[in-house]
Amino acid sequence: MAIDDGMSDAALVVAVARFDESALRELYDRHGGAVFALSRRLLNSRTLAEEVAQEIFLRLWNRPERFDPDRGTLRAFLLADTHGRSIDLLRSEAARRERETKDGRLAPTPSFNLESEVLANVQAETVRNALADLSDGERKAIELAYFGGLTYREVAEQLGEPEGTVKSRIRTGMKRLRSHLAAAGVQPS
Amino acid sequence: MTYTNEQHHDLMAAYAMDAVDERERAALWNAIDQDAALRSELAAYHETLAVLAAAVEDAPSTPSPAVWNGIQQAIAGDEAAAEAPSFTPVREVKRRRFTTRILGAVAGTAMVAAAFFGIQLASVDAPDLASAATELAAQSSSRTVSLTDSGGLAVDVVLGADGVGYVYADQLPALNDGRTYQLWAINDNGVISAGIFGTDGIAPFHTDGAVTGFAITEEVAGGVEASQNDPVAVWLDA
Numbered sequence: 001m002a003i004d005d006g007m008s009d010a011a012l013v014v015a016v017a018r019f020d021e022s023a024l025r026e027l028y029d030r031h032g033g034a035v036f037a038l039s040r041r042l043l044n045s046r047t048l049a050e051e052v053a054q055e056i057f058l059r060l061w062n063r064p065e066r067f068d069p070d071r072g073t074l075r076a077f078l079l080a081d082t083h084g085r086s087i088d089l090l091r092s093e094a095a096r097r098e099r100e101t102k103d104g105r106l107a108p109t110p111s112f113n114l115e116s117e118v119l120a121n122v123q124a125e126t127v128r129n130a131l132a133d134l135s136d137g138e139r140k141a142i143e144l145a146y147f148g149g150l151t152y153r154e155v156a157e158q159l160g161e162p163e164g165t166v167k168s169r170i171r172t173g174m175k176r177l178r179s180h181l182a183a184a185g186v187q188p189s
Numbered sequence: 190m191t192y193t194n195e196q197h198h199d200l201m202a203a204y205a206m207d208a209v210d211e212r213e214r215a216a217l218w219n220a221i222d223q224d225a226a227l228r229s230e231l232a233a234y235h236e237t238l239a240v241l242a243a244a245v246e247d248a249p250s251t252p253s254p255a256v257w258n259g260i261q262q263a264i265a266g267d268e269a270a271a272e273a274p275s276f277t278p279v280r281e282v283k284r285r286r287f288t289t290r291i292l293g294a295v296a297g298t299a300m301v302a303a304a305f306f307g308i309q310l311a312s313v314d315a316p317d318l319a320s321a322a323t324e325l326a327a328q329s330s331s332r333t334v335s336l337t338d339s340g341g342l343a344v345d346v347v348l349g350a351d352g353v354g355y356v357y358a359d360q361l362p363a364l365n366d367g368r369t370y371q372l373w374a375i376n377d378n379g380v381i382s383a384g385i386f387g388t389d390g391i392a393p394f395h396t397d398g399a400v401t402g403f404a405i406t407e408e409v410a411g412g413v414e415a416s417q418n419d420p421v422a423v424w425l426d427a
Contacts, residue, residue, distance in 0.1 A: 021261070021264060024260070024264075025257070028257060028260070032251075032252060032256070032257075033250045033251055033252070034239075034242070034243060034246070034250070036250050036251070036252040036256075037242075037246045037250035038242045038246075040250065041242075041245070041246075049252070050252045050253060050255070050256045053252050053256050054256050054259045054260055054263075057260050058260055058263055058264070061260070061264060063384075071228060071229075071232040072232040072233075072235055072236050073236065073239070075239050076232070076235040076236045076238070076239040077235070079235070079238065079239045079242055080205070080235045080238070080239075083206065083207055083238070083242075084207050087207040123240070123243070123244060124244040127240060127241060127244035128244075142206070145203065145206050145208035146206040146208070146238060146241070147245075149207075150208065151203075151208045151209060151210055152203045152208045152209065153210065155208070167199060167200065167203055168199070170202045170203050170206070170208065171198075171199060171201070171202040171203070173202075174202040174205070174234055174237060175202070177237050177241070178233055178234065178236075178237040181237060181240055186240055187236065187240070
């Protein structure tokens with residue numbers, strides 16, 4: 001199969017399943033930067049983020065059938081994989097530090113403000129508006145869970161809130177974000 | 190612990206951002222596998238999070254060329270190239286480490302680390318798999334080996350010369366909810382995960398190089414990248 005940059009992601013994944021390395025390269029060119037960026041933001045390490053990026057695309061090569069185009073975009077699939085792998089590394093590193101220092105407290109929360117971090121472009125403006133629609137509690141819970149790598153229980157402990165409240169805020173906040181972005185027609189690139 | 194459907198939905202947003210604990214993750218993984226509404230909800234959250242991730246990206250991000258080089262080397266199985274000082278592919282590093290571990294496990298030491306790289310699963314029906322496995326076993330170039338434990342368990346694996354193989358998964362004990370079996374293949378370069386499977390019929394896999402051993406571990410649903418468990422059954426080429 002001749003690979004060109006006009007092919008859909010789904011068609012390229014089919015080609016990957018047929019061991020077409022140029023298809024993987026095209027997907028890497030399209031999504032490698034986003035995969036790397038998310039992992040680097042979570043891990044705060046270029047080296048580890050590059051290892052994660054490599055692993056994510058090797059997983060796609062080895063198990064292309066894990067991606068189901070009926071269940072969403074490849075970008076969302078790869079970023080979900082990236083987030084999971086990065087969080088695994090983050091937590092194993094936090095556990096190692098905890099064992100070494102015998103300090104049972106939570107890992108330090110990264111300094112992060114979701115609203116101020118959203119950049120200036122058209123899509124980002126929509127995201128900023130969507131974030132502004134959330135309550136402070138919802139926004140903080142999502143920040144700490146998604147970008148801070150904490151479980152909702154750890155978020156609850158960090159914020160001094162009941163676990164159920166935090167779980168509920170994550171859910172309602174995500175639903176509100178989702179409906180806001182859907183109404184604006186925003187999709188992952 | 191068993192969760193209600195409402196509790197599954199309550200946890201789904203946190204699950205989408207990896208913010209649940211291991212017990213919840215295993216329970217939800219199983220529920221998602223069986224519930225189209227949960228799968229749809231999860232996919233929608235992942236789309237939303239992908240937009241959010243892109244919106245906070247502060248500059249065009251480009252991994253170094255060594256990353257793609259490492260991917261190419263791992264795909265090609267080029268061990269010599271993988272030793273290049275610029276960037277050692279993750280896969281190769283972990284595969285070498287795991288070789289020692291899994292061989293130790295056979296001698297009674299717990300496995301500690303492994304690389305998680307899956308397999309190309311054939312998209313064919315179960316009866317076709319049985320036929321394919323039988324045909325492969327009949328070929329002179331293929332091998333049929335038995336993975337065993339000390340208690341009399343024997344699990345047959347057929348491996349063809351091209352690296353395609355089949356595990357007779359129905360010879361394994363039944364699994365509890367939220368659990369899976371994971372096959373590990375050992376070759377000259379190390380050990381890789383050859384995939385996860387249940388106990389229904391025959392599971393196909395593909396592996397590279399001259400295989401000198403197999404091990405099966407029981408893991409949490411979805412498989413693991415680092416196994417902490419002793420093998421359920423093992424075969425090593427004498």
